[in-house]
Amino acid sequence: MSEQHSSGVDGSLGVLARRRGEVVAALGLAADAAAQEALVTAMHLAPDRSLFEAHLPTGPVVGVALHADDTEIAIVRPVDTHGTDGSTLLDFVVAVPFAFDILEQILNDPYQGITVADHHGTIRYISPVHEKFLGLSYGGGIGKPAEEAIPNSRLRAVIESGKAEIGKPQSFGEGVMRVVNRRPIRKNGQIVGAVGQVMFRDAEAVSKMAAEMNQLRSQLEFYRRELDGLRETREATAELVGDSQAMQRLRHEVATVARLDVPVLILGESGTGKELVARAIHKLGRGSHEMVSLNLAALPSSLIESELFGHTAGAFTGSAKQGRAGKFEMANDGTLFLDEVGDIPMDVQIKLLRVLEERVVERLGSHAGKKMSFRLVSATHRDIDELIDSGAFRHDLFYRISGVTLRVPPLRQRLEDIPALLAHFVKAFCDRNGLPVPKVEPGVARYLADQPWPGNLRQLRHRIEEALVFSSHELLTLDAFTRNDAARGEPHATVRRPVSPVLPAPPAAPRLKDHERAAARRVLDECGGNKKRAAEQLGISRSYLYKLLA
Numbered sequence: 001m002s003e004q005h006s007s008g009v010d011g012s013l014g015v016l017a018r019r020r021g022e023v024v025a026a027l028g029l030a031a032d033a034a035a036q037e038a039l040v041t042a043m044h045l046a047p048d049r050s051l052f053e054a055h056l057p058t059g060p061v062v063g064v065a066l067h068a069d070d071t072e073i074a075i076v077r078p079v080d081t082h083g084t085d086g087s088t089l090l091d092f093v094v095a096v097p098f099a100f101d102i103l104e105q106i107l108n109d110p111y112q113g114i115t116v117a118d119h120h121g122t123i124r125y126i127s128p129v130h131e132k133f134l135g136l137s138y139g140g141g142i143g144k145p146a147e148e149a150i151p152n153s154r155l156r157a158v159i160e161s162g163k164a165e166i167g168k169p170q171s172f173g174e175g176v177m178r179v180v181n182r183r184p185i186r187k188n189g190q191i192v193g194a195v196g197q198v199m200f201r202d203a204e205a206v207s208k209m210a211a212e213m214n215q216l217r218s219q220l221e222f223y224r225r226e227l228d229g230l231r232e233t234r235e236a237t238a239e240l241v242g243d244s245q246a247m248q249r250l251r252h253e254v255a256t257v258a259r260l261d262v263p264v265l266i267l268g269e270s271g272t273g274k275e276l277v278a279r280a281i282h283k284l285g286r287g288s289h290e291m292v293s294l295n296l297a298a299l300p301s302s303l304i305e306s307e308l309f310g311h312t313a314g315a316f317t318g319s320a321k322q323g324r325a326g327k328f329e330m331a332n333d334g335t336l337f338l339d340e341v342g343d344i345p346m347d348v349q350i351k352l353l354r355v356l357e358e359r360v361v362e363r364l365g366s367h368a369g370k371k372m373s374f375r376l377v378s379a380t381h382r383d384i385d386e387l388i389d390s391g392a393f394r395h396d397l398f399y400r401i402s403g404v405t406l407r408v409p410p411l412r413q414r415l416e417d418i419p420a421l422l423a424h425f426v427k428a429f430c431d432r433n434g435l436p437v438p439k440v441e442p443g444v445a446r447y448l449a450d451q452p453w454p455g456n457l458r459q460l461r462h463r464i465e466e467a468l469v470f471s472s473h474e475l476l477t478l479d480a481f482t483r484n485d486a487a488r489g490e491p492h493a494t495v496r497r498p499v500s501p502v503l504p505a506p507p508a509a510p511r512l513k514d515h516e517r518a519a520a521r522r523v524l525d526e527c528g529g530n531k532k533r534a535a536e537q538l539g540i541s542r543s544y545l546y547k548l549l550a
């Protein structure tokens with residue numbers, strides 16, 4: 001081999017061409033006779049247009065062999081055994097003795113048709129199975145623009161954008177869909193071409209998989225929402241202490257109605273926790289907005305209207321100069337809680353009914369109505385049926401405010417909640433006053449469960465707080481509760497009366513009413529006949545006290 005053969009090719013490339021077994025050109029790495037010998041052996045074993053490896057005196061090389069009629073050509077380049085040229089493919093070829101078989105298999109894989117386009121978008125290669133699938137002859141697509149050789153090809157777009165397209169459906173003709181990946185190929189930062197790869201033969205299988213995934217995703221979303229809802233419900237109803245069946249049911253009902261856009265009427269005796277229920281409904285429903293409360297029994301009837309509707313500037317003598325928004329307006333988007341709704345005067349009932357029907361509020365002194373959206377929750381301790389029967393409460397208004405009616409059970413029907421309530425009220429009182437939480441003497445809960453509770457939880461809370469005041473910081477004793485029993489004419493629970501277990505109220509309702517009545521009379525006596533003070537001490541409204549005394 002003469003030296004002139006190697007001119008123009010440096011040591012990073014070698015070319016060996018033979019015709020009828022004779023070397024006709026040997027350039028670069030192939031210039032050396034020993035190198036030629038090694039290359040001839042290796043290229044002989046390599047099929048046409050396939051990669052092969054060889055070991056030359058200068059080191060290992062990989063190359064491609066081309067066989068045509070009586071001519072064979074090998075083009076080789078050295079393998080950088082230190083991997084400094086970043087040539088992953090060559091490293092792979094050197095490291096894996098059957099590397100070519102793997103590449104062969106990939107290129108022939110019927111599930112992974114491969115197409116290669118150069119940076120002009122001209123097809124350089126289509127794997128044989130894919131050629132067949134496209135109806136092309138062997139090498140029939142090479143040299144053609146990608147979009148001419150392959151229906152709906154986007155290889156050119158990928159070359160232009162430099163952005164890979166992964167998992168995209170591609171139509172290869174009527175009813176023939178495939179899912180494909182298209183990736184730009186870069187060399188030294190420049191896009192030199194693009195590779196297309198058919199991922200799945202069966203696009204239907206993919207859409208089935210996608211549908212299943214979507215279903216799983218929406219199920220996951222559903223359970224996530226459920227979990228969030230449960231967490232929210234637990235937090236919002238956590239203030240409703242008590243695990244009796246009645247309380248569990250109430251909590252469940254609260255969670256159910258809170259998410260519906262219906263007006264809720266809460267019924268229950270004084271002090272049973274109606275306002276707490278209203279707050280829980282608000283938190284779970286429109287909790288991100290305001291809850292505006294109005295106690296209709298506490299308000300002189302002359303003020304109810306302006307409180308509810310608000311007024312314009314100078315609407316009446318004494319009205320605010322700039323005018324004022326009423327509770328309806330303040331509660332817009334949130335919750336309006338009308339407490340003691342049974343006490344609304346008849347003329348206001350008519351106006352309230354109009355607002356609830358039309359959801360339009362006019363301030364007093366104005367004729368311009370404003371559309372309002374609020375959630376209405378009302379409560380009353382009164383016997384609403386009786387009020388309707390006696391004509392004191394409008395039938396149609398009742399239907400407007402009571403989309404759903406919740407009943408809060410009196411304490412006597414859930415005496416088993418007393419231990420939990422006792423612990424709750426003790427802790428709340430101590431926390432509020434910065435006091436250490438004392439232990440509670442055994443027997444206190446039983447004693448409390450044995451008392452009549454006409455004022456329900458409010459009365460229980462007052463009794464507990466009163467006892468805490470007269471007890472040591474370490475121990476809340478039974479004596480702290482019974483210290484006034486003698487004065488009240490009651491037997492001392494621990495001494496004379498066998499204590500009953502903490503169980504639901506006995507069924508003898510009339511006897512309980514008698515208890516309540518007796519308690520009411522006793523407290524009234526203690527208060528020197530002052531009904532206002534007696535009602536406060538009992539934790540009941542004055543109207544309920546009158547009822548008990550009637």
Ligand SMILES: Nc1ncnc2c1ncn2[C@@H]1O[C@H](COP(=O)(O)OP(=O)(O)OP(=O)(O)O)[C@@H](O)[C@H]1O
Pocket residue numbers: 239240241242268269270271272273274275276277339379380381424457458461540541
């Ligand atoms: N389930 C409960 N867990 C803890 N505290 C409660 C519970 N129910 C009521 N309370 C407490 O009892 C007191 C009275 O409750 P609330 O004011 O909600 O009763 P109400 O039924 O609205 O009374 P009224 O009819 O007199 O307005 C409050 O201090 C409240 O925090």
